[in-house]
Amino acid sequence: MRDNLKFKPFKPGTPKALQKSSNLFEAIRGGDILLHHPYQSFNPII
Numbered sequence: 001m002r003d004n005l006k007f008k009p010f011k012p013g014t015p016k017a018l019q020k021s022s023n024l025f026e027a028i029r030g031g032d033i034l035l036h037h038p039y040q041s042f043n044p045i046i
Helices: 016-020 024-029
Strands: none
């Protein structure tokens, strides 16, 4: 059966500030981080 989706499945991104740091709290110490859910992943805070 052919895939009938008009758009490819959406994959939420990770903010650059959280990509650079392996520790969430170190990233927050560097400044505020704004997350736009569901457009950005919940993975860094889980």
